[in-house]
Amino acid sequence: MNMRFSKKLAFGAIALASTVVLAACGKGSSDSGKNSDGSTDLTFWTFVDGQGTFFKDAAKAWNKSHPKQKINLKVSVLPFDQENQKLTVALKSGSGAPDIVDVELGQAAIQLKGTPQYYSLNSALKPYRSVLQKSRLDNFTKDGKTYGLDYHVGEVVTYYNTDLLKKAGIDYTKIKTWADYTKAGEQLKAKTGKYMNELEYAGMFQLDSMVAQQKADYYKDGKVDVNNAAVKRALQMQHDWIYKDKIARSAVGGNLDNDQFFAEMNKGNVASVTMPAWYMQRMVAHMPKLKNKVAIAPMPVFQQGDYQTAGGGGTGTMVTNQAKNKKLAAKFVVWAKASKGQAYKIWENLGFDPIRTDIWSTDRMKADNDYTEYFGKDIFDIYSKLSDQVHVVTKTDSFAPTINDYILKNTLPSTILKDKMTPTKALDTAQAALKKQQSNQ
Amino acid sequence: MQKKKFSSQKIAPYLFVAPFVITFLVFSLYPFVSAVVMSFQQVNGFQDATFVGLKNYRTLFQDGDFYAALWNVARYTFWTLLILIPLPMLVAYVLNQKGIPFKGFFRSVYFVPVLTSSVIAGLIFRYAFSSEKTGVFNQWLSVLHIGPVDWLNSPHTAMFALVIIAVWRWLGTNMIYFLSGLQGISPELYESASMDGANSWQKFWFVTIPMLKPITIYVLTISIMAGFSLFNESYVYWGAQSPNNVGTTLVTLIYKAAFTNGNFGYSCTLGVALFVIVVVVNLIQTRIMGLFRD
Numbered sequence: 100m101n102m103r104f105s106k107k108l109a110f111g112a113i114a115l116a117s118t119v120v121l122a123a124c125g126k127g128s129s130d131s132g133k134n135s136d137g138s139t140d141l142t143f144w145t146f147v148d149g150q151g152t153f154f155k156d157a158a159k160a161w162n163k164s165h166p167k168q169k170i171n172l173k174v175s176v177l178p179f180d181q182e183n184q185k186l187t188v189a190l191k192s193g194s195g196a197p198d199i200v201d202v203e204l205g206q207a208a209i210q211l212k213g214t215p216q217y218y219s220l221n222s223a224l225k226p227y228r229s230v231l232q233k234s235r236l237d238n239f240t241k242d243g244k245t246y247g248l249d250y251h252v253g254e255v256v257t258y259y260n261t262d263l264l265k266k267a268g269i270d271y272t273k274i275k276t277w278a279d280y281t282k283a284g285e286q287l288k289a290k291t292g293k294y295m296n297e298l299e300y301a302g303m304f305q306l307d308s309m310v311a312q313q314k315a316d317y318y319k320d321g322k323v324d325v326n327n328a329a330v331k332r333a334l335q336m337q338h339d340w341i342y343k344d345k346i347a348r349s350a351v352g353g354n355l356d357n358d359q360f361f362a363e364m365n366k367g368n369v370a371s372v373t374m375p376a377w378y379m380q381r382m383v384a385h386m387p388k389l390k391n392k393v394a395i396a397p398m399p400v401f402q403q404g405d406y407q408t409a410g411g412g413g414t415g416t417m418v419t420n421q422a423k424n425k426k427l428a429a430k431f432v433v434w435a436k437a438s439k440g441q442a443y444k445i446w447e448n449l450g451f452d453p454i455r456t457d458i459w460s461t462d463r464m465k466a467d468n469d470y471t472e473y474f475g476k477d478i479f480d481i482y483s484k485l486s487d488q489v490h491v492v493t494k495t496d497s498f499a500p501t502i503n504d505y506i507l508k509n510t511l512p513s514t515i516l517k518d519k520m521t522p523t524k525a526l527d528t529a530q531a532a533l534k535k536q537q538s539n540q
Numbered sequence: 541m542q543k544k545k546f547s548s549q550k551i552a553p554y555l556f557v558a559p560f561v562i563t564f565l566v567f568s569l570y571p572f573v574s575a576v577v578m579s580f581q582q583v584n585g586f587q588d589a590t591f592v593g594l595k596n597y598r599t600l601f602q603d604g605d606f607y608a609a610l611w612n613v614a615r616y617t618f619w620t621l622l623i624l625i626p627l628p629m630l631v632a633y634v635l636n637q638k639g640i641p642f643k644g645f646f647r648s649v650y651f652v653p654v655l656t657s658s659v660i661a662g663l664i665f666r667y668a669f670s671s672e673k674t675g676v677f678n679q680w681l682s683v684l685h686i687g688p689v690d691w692l693n694s695p696h697t698a699m700f701a702l703v704i705i706a707v708w709r710w711l712g713t714n715m716i717y718f719l720s721g722l723q724g725i726s727p728e729l730y731e732s733a734s735m736d737g738a739n740s741w742q743k744f745w746f747v748t749i750p751m752l753k754p755i756t757i758y759v760l761t762i763s764i765m766a767g768f769s770l771f772n773e774s775y776v777y778w779g780a781q782s783p784n785n786v787g788t789t790l791v792t793l794i795y796k797a798a799f800t801n802g803n804f805g806y807s808c809t810l811g812v813a814l815f816v817i818v819v820v821v822n823l824i825q826t827r828i829m830g831l832f833r834d
Contacts (some may be wrong), residue, residue, distance in 0.1 A: 187802075351672055500802075505782055
C-alpha cells in the first residue's frame with residue numbers, strides 16, 4: 100500500500116473516531132433548551148412499569164392544562180438495583196443522570212448523603228403542603244429542604260382472611276390489642292390448625308410498623324438506639340408468637356412480599372397479614388382466591404395510646420441537579436402527584452393510598468375499580484380514620500442502611516428464623532455492635 | 541523517502557494496537573488506579589472525599605463480615621475446583637471417544653445451561669431449594685423420608701445450593717475447554733502407547749492427563765478467579781443480606797458498601813483486598829503446578 104495513503108488513512112481514522120467521540124459528548128448540550136414545538140425534553144427513570152405509565156399519562160395531562168410549558172417526557176423503566184447503581188454513578192461522576200428519578204425509600208439514605216445532588220422541591224410544594232401527609236414529606240427532607248415527593252402514605256393495616264376466621268368462630272372486629280390478637284390466634288390454631296400470621300426474617304415491615312406504632316424509633320437524638328423498650332416489646336411479641344404461643348411461623352421466602360408467601364396466603368393457610376396499603380395491589384394481583392374474603396382493619400395495639408397504624412415503604416420522585424430545567428421539572432413532579440386530579444389517579448391507576456389525604460373521604464374513592472371489587476367500597480373509610488396516626492421509623496438517615504443491614508443479617512435470623520437468642524439479648528448485641536460502628540464513622 | 545517508509549511502518553503497528561491500548565488505559569487501568577486511591581479515602585456523599593490513610597484497611601481487618609465472606613468464597617472455590625475439573629474432563633473424554641452415540645446431542649445438552657442467564661437460573665434454583673415440602677429438592681428427599689430441609693438458611697446446605705448451581709452451569713464450559721484440548725492430542729501418542737501395551741486406563745492416566753495440563757491450568761486459574769468473585773447466584777438466593785452471612789461473598793460486601801451504604805471508599809478497599817487475594821492464590825497455584833517452569 101502507498102505509504103502516504105496509509106498514513107492518511109490512519110489519521111483519517113483517528114479524526115473520524117474523535118469526531119464520533121466529540122459528537123457523543125456534544126449531544127447532551129444540544130438537547131437543552133426547547134424543541135421546535137416549544138416543548139422541553141425531560142427524562143424520567145423509574146423501576147416500576149406502572150409508575151412509568153403513570154408519569155407518561157401525567158405528562159399528557161400536563162401538556163393539556165399547561166400549553167405554554169409543554170414537556171416531552173422520555174420514560175426509562177430500569178430494574179430496581181440497576182436504576183440505583185446507574186443513578187449513583189451518574190451523580191457521582193457529574194453527568195448522565197436523568198432530570199427526574201424515582202428513588203425508593205431504602206435507597207434515599209445514600210442518595211441524600213452528604214450534600215444532596217438534588218433540587219429542592221420546596222417552592223413547588225408550597226401551594227400543596229397543607230394537604231399532603233407530613234411524615235411522608237419528612238422522609239425525603241434534609242436540613243429543611245424536601246427533595247422527594249412520595250406516591251403514597253403506605254398506611255399499615257391488618258388484612259384478615261375472614262373466611263378462615265369464621266371457621267374458627269373469630270370476629271376480627273373484636274381484636275383491639277395484640278393480646279386479643281394472640282388469643283384469637285390460639286383459637287384459630289386449635290380449631291383449624293392454621294397460622295394467624297407469618298413473620299419476616301428477611302424483611303422489616305412488621306418490625307418497623309410495630310415499633311412505629313409505639314411512636315418509637317431505632318434512633319435517639321441521632322444515635323443508634325435499637326434496644327429500647329419499644330423495639331424489645333415488638334420483637335418479643337413476634338418471637339412469642341412463633342416459639343411460645345405457636346400461632347405463627349417464620350415467613351416462607353423470608354418476607355411477606357414474595358411469590359411463595361403470596362401462594363401460601365392465597366391457599367388460605369394464613370389468617371392475617373399486617374402490611375402497608377400498597378399490599379392491596381399484591382393481594383389483587385397474586386391472591387385471586389381471597390377476593391371478597393379480606394377485611395381491612397386497624398393494626399392491633401400494645402397498649403392504649405399506641406397508634407393503630409404506621410407508614411411503610413415508599414418511593415420519592417426527585418429532580419436531580421443535572422436537570423436542564425430544574426424549576427419546570429420540580430413543578431411538573433409536584434403537580435403530577437399532588438394536584439387533585441392526579442392524586443385520584445394514584446389510587447385509580449396504581450392502587451396506592453395517595454399522599455394527598457384530603458381526597459380520601461370523597462365519593463370518587465369509592466368508585467368501581469379492581470380494588471373496590473376485591474375489598475369492598477369502604478376501603479378509605481378505615482384509612483381516613485387513621486391518617487393522622489402515621490408515624491414512621493427513620494429510614495433516610497445516612498446510618499439507617501447499616502442498621503437495616505445488621506438487623507436483617509443477624510438479629511432477625513437468630514430470633515425469628517431460629518430460636519438462637521432471646522430478643523432482648525439479640526437487640527442488646529445489635530446495639531453494642533452498631534454503636535461501635537456509628538462511632539467509627 | 542526511505543526514511544519516511546521506515547517511520548510509517550514503525551507507526552502502523554502502534555496504530556493498530558491503539559484501540560485496545562486506549563480502551564485498556566481508559567476502562568481498566570484508570571478505574572483500577574482510582575479504586576486504589578479511593579480505598580484510602582472516606583467518601584461523604586457525592587462530591588466530597590477526604591484522605592483517611594489506612595482507616596478503611598483497619599476497618600477491613602476488624603470486619604467480621606469480611607472474614608465470613610472470605611471463608612464462604614474459599615470454601616466455594618475449593619468445592620468448585622474439586623468437582624469442576626475432574627468431572628468435565630471425564631465427560632469430555634467420554635464424549636471424545638469414537639462410536640459414542642448421540643455425541644452432538646450430549647455435547648449440546650451439557651452446554652445449554654451456560655447460555656441461560658445466571659439470574660434466571662438462580663431464581664429457578666431458589667424455588668427448587670424452597671424450605672417448603674413442595675420444593676423440588678425436598679420432594680426428592682421426602683421419598684427417602686428426610687426433611688423438609690431449610691436449604692438456604694443453614695451454612696452447609698447453603699453452600700451445597702451454591703455449588704450445585706455452579707456445577708450445573710459451568711460443567712459445559714469446562715467440558716468445551718477439555719474437548720478442544722483432547723482434540724489437540726496427537727493420535728500417534730495413543731498408538732505408541734498401545735504398542736507398548738497400555739490399557740485404556742493407563743492411556744488416560746499417562747497420556748491424556750499430562751497432555752491436558754496447559755488446559756487444566758487455564759481452567760484452574762479462571763475457576764479460582766470466578767470462585768472468589770462469586771456474586772450473582774448469592775444475590776439471587778439471598779439479596780444483599782443473608783441470614784448470619786451464610787451466603788455473603790466478597791463481591792456482595794463490595795456491592796453493599798457502595799450501593800446500599802454509599803461508602804465508596806470502603807467498597808474500594810474491599811475491592812483491593814479481593815484483587816490481592818486472587819493474585820496471591822493464583823501465584824501459589826501456578827508455582828505448585830509449575831506453569832512457568834516448563
